[in-house]
Amino acid sequence: MPRVFTIFWFDCEDFVTPESDDALKRLAEILKANKIRGVFKLVGEKLRALERRERWDVIEALKFHEIGYHTNYHSVHPTVAEYLKNIDFEEGISEFLRREGKGVEDIERLFGVKPSCYGQPGGAWAPQVYPALRKMGIPVYLDLTNIIALEGGPFWYCGILNILNLAPPKGGVIGLNFELGSPGFIEKAMKRYDGIYDLIRDWGIVSVYNHPCTLVTAEFWDAVNFSRGQNTPISMLKMPRLKPKHLVEEGYKDFEKFVRHVKAKPWVEFVTAQELYRLFKDKASERLYDKEEIAFLASNCRRISFQRLEDAYLSASEIFWLITASLAEYRIHGELPERVKNFYPLGPFRSIESEAFGTVKSKDILDEAYKARIFMESQGRIPDWIEIRNLRISPEDFLASEAELYVRLRKEEHPSSKRVQLVKADFQPFRYISPEGARDSWKWIVFPEGFEAWRLVELAKLQTWTMKPSRLEG
Numbered sequence: 007m008p009r010v011f012t013i014f015w016f017d018c019e020d021f022v023t024p025e026s027d028d029a030l031k032r033l034a035e036i037l038k039a040n041k042i043r044g045v046f047k048l049v050g051e052k053l054r055a056l057e058r059r060e061r062w063d064v065i066e067a068l069k070f071h072e073i074g075y076h077t078n079y080h081s082v083h084p085t086v087a088e089y090l091k092n093i094d095f096e097e098g099i100s101e102f103l104r105r106e107g108k109g110v111e112d113i114e115r116l117f118g119v120k121p122s123c124y125g126q127p128g129g130a131w132a133p134q135v136y137p138a139l140r141k142m143g144i145p146v147y148l149d150l151t152n153i154i155a156l157e158g159g160p161f162w163y164c165g166i167l168n169i170l171n172l173a174p175p176k177g178g179v180i181g182l183n184f185e186l187g188s189p190g191f192i193e194k195a196m197k198r199y200d201g202i203y204d205l206i207r208d209w210g211i212v213s214v215y216n217h218p219c220t221l222v223t224a225e226f227w228d229a230v231n232f233s234r235g236q237n238t239p240i241s242m243l244k245m246p247r248l249k250p251k252h253l254v255e256e257g258y259k260d261f262e263k264f265v266r267h268v269k270a271k272p273w274v275e276f277v278t279a280q281e282l283y284r285l286f287k288d289k290a291s292e293r294l295y296d297k298e299e300i301a302f303l304a305s306n307c308r309r310i311s312f313q314r315l316e317d318a319y320l321s322a323s324e325i326f327w328l329i330t331a332s333l334a335e336y337r338i339h340g341e342l343p344e345r346v347k348n349f350y351p352l353g354p355f356r357s358i359e360s361e362a363f364g365t366v367k368s369k370d371i372l373d374e375a376y377k378a379r380i381f382m383e384s385q386g387r388i389p390d391w392i393e394i395r396n397l398r399i400s401p402e403d404f405l406a407s408e409a410e411l412y413v414r415l416r417k418e419e420h421p422s423s424k425r426v427q428l429v430k431a432d433f434q435p436f437r438y439i440s441p442e443g444a445r446d447s448w449k450w451i452v453f454p455e456g457f458e459a460w461r462l463v464e465l466a467k468l469q470t471w472t473m474k475p476s477r478l479e480g
């Protein structure tokens with residue numbers, strides 16, 4: 007029987023419209039009445055607005071649910087992608103922590119928990135956010151974006167579980183927003199749910215999302231105040247147009263109708279971000295890999311990508327680790343290790359083109375493997391390049407070359423030829439980052455006209471070293 011995991015999540019961001027506080031509370035109560043825990047991704051300023059307006063009743067209603075994070079100020083400029091677009095990976099990590107840390111502290115102060123997940127405002131996805139989330143102890147990325155996807159399923163990226171653009175047979179996404187309450191809409195949404203449900207085979211995730219403010223407003227709070235790069239001063243914030251009262255009430259009815267429809271289905275399991283993390287927790291990164299498994303990985307390294315072993319997926323960065331660590335051992339002991347403990351390094355932070363191909367001494371590769379292992383152990387990431395006799399080799403070409411040497415050393419412990427051909431690798435995971443998708447995201451109304459952030463796309467590609475599908479473990 008298939009398992010249809012269904013997650014309800016809410017982006018709670020409108021700190022301008024007091025009426026949206028009620029929407030938040032009502033939706034939280036509807037789910038609770040149906041014994042379902044949702045995920046409420048809070049903007050720091052929204053939470054502080056609830057405090058200022060003394061809406062303890064809303065905060066209380068949220069306590070039954072799981073709390074996620076949706077940045078400190080959402081659409082106030084500079085937004086996440088705006089302040090990260092021209093800076094380095096390392097610098098970006100600290101910049102995100104510096105600017106966004108406050109909202110997480112406020113969540114901890116008022117709820118006594120760390121947020122379980124994060125999602126970006128609008129089109130402001132950026133890769134530097136991921137290691138920052140790890141530092142903050144936030145293990146899941148829950149949102150939508152056209153920039154990154156892995157065959158419609160949940161996936162790992164920089165050690166974070168991503169629940170993004172799901173597609174059949176691995177799941178799907180349903181948005182319930184402004185249209186709630188308008189005639190015919192909810193029937194269509196339920197039909198879409200059924201369509202996704204029917205296509206799920208062994209398991210899948212249906213991601214159902216809403217912005218509570220859209221129950222009460224007819225337009226987005228940020229579109230009227232922060233469009234096209236403008237920052238309306240806090241004292242002059244404009245209120246978005248409100249929906250007529252009857253439409254608001256119809257909206258809640260529709261939402262509850264949808265919830266009950268889903269609840270009545272036999273294979274549905276309601277989950278939160280934390281529960282998904284537990285269900286999909288990566289076991290591959292903790293275990294030991296033996297010679298045979300590593301040789302299998304090495305024999306498939308001309309085209310570099312994540313690979314599947316019988317009971318595990320390994321990211322390209324883990325494969326880099328396993329082969330490099332094996333060769334580093336060989337350099338010391340003159341034989342390949344029987345087993346290697348896995349490790350999950352981040353990808354490199356800068357990209358380079360290899361400066362040389364041709365042949366080098368095996369000893370050079372072994373020496374560099376040894377140095378690369380030490381680098382990964384101390385820095386937690388793959389080096390930006392490997393230097394052999396003053397020439398830089400990209401990590402992907404180095405891995406392809408290491409892999410050839412590994413395969414040879416496994417056949418004959420002391421090979422007759424002491425030279426290795428440097429190989430040009432075909433690095434596949436880049437294709438999981440979509441430039442067209444990025445362009446699409448940058449059309450977000452809040453960005454300045456003509457906004458582009460190509461450096462984010464370049465940095466995002468480098469971290470595809472860490473990408474791999476998530477396996478259902480629980």
Ligand SMILES: [Zn+2]
Nearest residue numbers: 017019127128
């Ligand atoms: Zn948002």
